[in-house]
Amino acid sequence: MNLDERVASAVRAQTDALQPPLPDLTVIRASAKRQSRRRGAIAVGCAMAVVLALVLAGVDDISRERSGGAEPVAPPSVTPTAPTATQPIDTRSWKNYTSDRYGLEVGHPPDWRVTPATRGWRSDADIANWLSPAHEVFHSPTGDIRVSVWSMPLDASKTTPCVDPKDRACVESIEFLQTWVEDYCTASKNTPCTGIEDRAVELCLERRDCHPGLLVPFEDDVQAFFSGGIYDGDTMTVVAVWRGERDRSVARYGGAQRLLEAFLSTMQVWPASTPLSERR
Amino acid sequence: MRAEDEAEYAELVAASFHRLHRMAYAVCGDGSLAEDAVQAALVSAYRTWPRVRDAASSEAYLRKMVVNQLLSWRRRKSWRTSDLGRQGEPIRASHEDQVIEHHRVWSAVGLLPPRQRAVIVLRYYEGMTEAEISELLGVRPGTVKSQASAAMAHLRATLTETEPDPPVIVPAVDHQKGAR
Numbered sequence: 001m002n003l004d005e006r007v008a009s010a011v012r013a014q015t016d017a018l019q020p021p022l023p024d025l026t027v028i029r030a031s032a033k034r035q036s037r038r039r040g041a042i043a044v045g046c047a048m049a050v051v052l053a054l055v056l057a058g059v060d061d062i063s064r065e066r067s068g069g070a071e072p073v074a075p076p077s078v079t080p081t082a083p084t085a086t087q088p089i090d091t092r093s094w095k096n097y098t099s100d101r102y103g104l105e106v107g108h109p110p111d112w113r114v115t116p117a118t119r120g121w122r123s124d125a126d127i128a129n130w131l132s133p134a135h136e137v138f139h140s141p142t143g144d145i146r147v148s149v150w151s152m153p154l155d156a157s158k159t160t161p162c163v164d165p166k167d168r169a170c171v172e173s174i175e176f177l178q179t180w181v182e183d184y185c186t187a188s189k190n191t192p193c194t195g196i197e198d199r200a201v202e203l204c205l206e207r208r209d210c211h212p213g214l215l216v217p218f219e220d221d222v223q224a225f226f227s228g229g230i231y232d233g234d235t236m237t238v239v240a241v242w243r244g245e246r247d248r249s250v251a252r253y254g255g256a257q258r259l260l261e262a263f264l265s266t267m268q269v270w271p272a273s274t275p276l277s278e279r280r
Numbered sequence: 281m282r283a284e285d286e287a288e289y290a291e292l293v294a295a296s297f298h299r300l301h302r303m304a305y306a307v308c309g310d311g312s313l314a315e316d317a318v319q320a321a322l323v324s325a326y327r328t329w330p331r332v333r334d335a336a337s338s339e340a341y342l343r344k345m346v347v348n349q350l351l352s353w354r355r356r357k358s359w360r361t362s363d364l365g366r367q368g369e370p371i372r373a374s375h376e377d378q379v380i381e382h383h384r385v386w387s388a389v390g391l392l393p394p395r396q397r398a399v400i401v402l403r404y405y406e407g408m409t410e411a412e413i414s415e416l417l418g419v420r421p422g423t424v425k426s427q428a429s430a431a432m433a434h435l436r437a438t439l440t441e442t443e444p445d446p447p448v449i450v451p452a453v454d455h456q457k458g459a460r
Contacts, residue, residue, distance in 0.1 A: 003432060003439075004404045010385035011405040013378075015302040018311070022297050023319055025290055031319075032326040170423060175352065197352065 053251045088278070089253060089262035096266070099136045102151040103232060106136070106239070107266025113139045121152045128189045130221070130242055138263075144249040146242045147263055151235040154180075154227060172228050174202060177214045180236065181225055191219050201257070202272040203264065205229045207279045213269055215260065220244045222256040224264055239263055285329055292332075293322060296339045304346050306401040309390050317353070321345035343406075344416045347398055351417075388438040396431035403428055 001009070094107035101117050108114065114137070121134040135148035154171065170176055178197045185193035196216055203213030206229045213226030223240040231237050241256040241263075243249055253259040261271060270279045281289070297318065304314035321342055325332045335341040389397060395417070402408045402416065403424075410428070414421040 003435060006381070006385050007389060007400060007435065008404045010382040011306045011389065011401060013382040014386050015306050015405075018302055018305055019298070020301055020311070020315055022294060023315075023322060025293065028293075028319070028322050028326055031323045035323065036327055170419060173418065175348075175418075178352070 049246065050255070053246065053255055056248070056251055088265065088274075089258060091262050091266055094262075094266060097136070097138075099149065102136065102149070102235075102237070104149070104151070104237065104267065106138075106149050106263060108138045108147070108263070109140075111141045113141070115139065117150065121150050123152070126150075126152075127184075127187050130240070140249075142249075145259070147259070148240045148242065149238070149263075151232065151237045154234055154236050171233070172211055174212050174214070177212060177225060181214055181216055184225075184236075185216075185218070190221070203269050204272045204274070204279070205231070205269050207268065207270075207276065210272065212272075215257065215264070215271065217245050217257060220247075222260050224260055224269065226269055230268060237267075239267070281326070281329055285333065288333060289326060289329060292325075292338050292342070296342055297322075299339070300342055300346050303343065303401065303406060304350060306405050307347060307398050308350050308394075313350070313353070317346050317349045320349050340412075340416075347402070347416060348418075351394060351398060384439060384442055385435075388435050388442070391438055392431050392434055396427050396434065399424055399427045400431045400435075 091107055093110055095110050096105055096107050097114050098105050099117070101120060117136050118133045121132070126132040126134045130148070132148075132150070135150045138147040138149075139145070178200065181200070182193055182196055185191075185196070196214075199217055201215040203215055203224060203226060204210035205213050205226045209229055211226065211229035213224060215222065215224045221240055221242045222245060223238055225236055225238055227233055227236045239260060241250065241260045243256045245256045247256065250256045250259055253262070264270065265279075268279075300318045300321070301314055304317045305311055308314055308317070324345055325338075325342055332338050332341050389400060392400065398417065399413060402413045403410070408416070410421050410424045413424045417424070
């Protein structure tokens with residue numbers, strides 16, 4: 001008997017005797033309705049969070065004006081008003097920074113300060129260090145927001161769900177990215193490392209080719225991960241805003257995610273939901 | 281959902297549940313996890329019924345959902361990897377050698393990485409073509425081929441390692457001669 005026949009026969013022998021009861025359709029119906037309601041609630045919650053962030057940003061601006069400028073905080077540098085949920089940050093006036101170390105170009109607001117990386121990224125020293133000198137760093141004028149960009153070897157997380165790490169079709173899949181990010185999250189001691197597939201935003205790298213990437217909100221930061229296309233396929237490029245989505249410092253940009261999306265758009269990376277006409 | 285859709289959905293569940301469950305069990309080696317995956321796929325199918333109903337094959341669509349659900353869980357839930365076929369798992373009563381052989385092969389299948397195991401189950405148990413598996417898993421046919429080939433090499437090596445020792449042949453004593 002061939003090996004394939006032996007496999008088929010063994011699997012059949014194990015599974016033939018299985019006779020679980022048919023699932024209760026009322027339970028399935030109830031679960032489906034619950035899931036639909038939960039998704040609806042999440043959408044409403046997100047919308048309310050954005051509205052709340054905008055309101056808080058407005059209140060913050062008003063209180064600063066009333067204090068007669070006593071608070072020594074510089075005015076926001078990019079947009080005087082926070083962008084709305086549907087309006088991305090306008091990056092047309094942004095400056096370009098070229099990282100020869102990681103072979104990439106990234107835009108940043110003109111009044112932000114750049115601290116170039118002083119060495120290459122090393123797993124042992126940098127994986128859990130958000131202040132790593134291996135990051136290309138962009139600081140807001142008031143110094144309260146830090147955005148980092150770097151690349152790391154794809155096997156930095158020590159595990160890979162792809163049999164062949166050179167298999168681009170496997171590496172460039174959302175499933176691979178989710179697994180990789182989960183491993184990386186654990187290795188970098190970030191939280192939460194569960195439920196990534198539920199909260200991640202799918203990204204498109206390159207306007208038309210749309211190599212997949214992921215934008216993942218964590219507890220105290222928001223990070224984007226992508227590989228391939230115009231970037232080195234053997235490395236994972238990471239862009240991180242080191243502030244939680246609801247942190248006050250990023251409210252003037254419409255949240256950490258929106259700020260990260262603006263940085264990403266200068267690197268030819270957009271949320272997959274962005275219409276083609278708006279990817280420029 | 282309209283009444284006729286409800287009826288069609290119930291019919292699909294009744295017709296495909298056991299096949300889906302058997303396939304899920306073969307892929308993950310855990311009865312409860314297999315039930316969870318099928319249940320999750322059925323819930324999802326209920327929510328997106330028009331898409332499932334209008335698919336070329338609703339059962340194939342469900343199968344895809346189940347396999348992808350299992351593969352997405354492999355990091356979070358405990359897949360059985362090396363203990364397939366331990367007590368409590370159903371083993372069809374059969375000739376002893378055949379049972380042992382099935383147990384060996386099943387255990388070796390359980391040692392495969394999840395994706396390779398899925399490819400092997402779909403290819404040799406479900407009888408799907410490489411093109412169909414490639415469509416189901418969302419990977420290139422070449423990847424299916426290389427994973428199937430890696431899985432078979434892995435299985436061959438594991439089964440050779442665990443090959444039972446051949447029986448020791450003890451020369452029969454000729455009692456009649458001894459009696460002389």
